């Protein structure tokens with residue numbers, strides 16, 4: 088029996104996740120070449136490191152195919168309905184911080200807050216005969232947020248990457264995406280709406296509620312949690 092730990096398979100999130108475990112005495116290293124999606128935790132043959140797309144880790148956790156996983160809060164909340172029923176949040180990891188925000192063109196000088204967006208959306212529909220388009224990959228989170236804010240006259244258009252470019256490309260009037268430094272938004276002449284972010288996200292260690300925990304995985308996790316200084320009961 089092994090404990091399956093899902094980690095992001097590339098980029099900053101992978102490097103920082105490896106560092107986080109390494110800093111706590113559980114070094115993880117790629118076990119094949121740099122391009123082979125294989126890694127192992129030193130001295131822990133009972134922990135199987137599974138490298139996955141950050142966006143797919145929520146699904147694997149929810150299905151119980153991995154016991155533990157590292158991915159952003161945004162990914163879990165967007166991709167798992169009733170996420171608390173499917174996963175337990177073990178610990179925020181202190182990296183991958185980013186805010187999910189709504190941004191509009193800088194030249195929309197009359198639109199600063201959510202009320203203005205609502206008004207602009209109604210005016211847009213009256214003028215153009217279709218709803219204002221907001222490009223995003225965070226459909227669930229944006230819908231919930233705008234419903235709570237009373238903004239209804241919009242439509243979401245799916246954008247799985249380069250979302251900030253959709254306004255210039257005229258496939259959307261506004262966007263909702265993750266930002267950390269704000270550079271990508273500024274470079275694309277967009278301005279964040281003056282309101283709380285939809286979500287403040289960071290990389291987090293999650294535990295699957297489903298899956299096979301009884302054949303030894305629970306004990307491996309309890310031992311690993313001790314090494315990592317985490318609460319094994321979470």
Ligand SMILES: Nc1ncnc2c1ncn2[C@@H]1O[C@H](COP(=O)(O)OP(=O)(O)OP(=O)(O)O)[C@@H](O)[C@H]1O
Pocket residue numbers: 096097098100139140141142143158159160161162183184185265266267268288289
């Ligand atoms: N600029 C950023 N700064 C910090 N964290 C970020 C930034 N952009 C994205 N993230 C976080 O990184 C995680 C992965 O996001 P992203 O959408 O970039 O996945 P990806 O790189 O496309 O990965 P994959 O394609 O493998 O799913 C998310 O939790 C997200 O919040």
Ligand SMILES: O=P(O)(O)OC[C@H]1O[C@H](OP(=O)(O)OP(=O)(O)O)[C@H](O)[C@@H]1O
Pocket residue numbers: 248249250251264265266267268269270271272
């Ligand atoms: O506020 P900033 O510091 O400019 O960061 C924001 C950018 O970072 C993420 O993109 P990433 O580089 O991860 O690539 P992606 O767009 O392909 O997901 C996100 O989608 C933004 O585009």
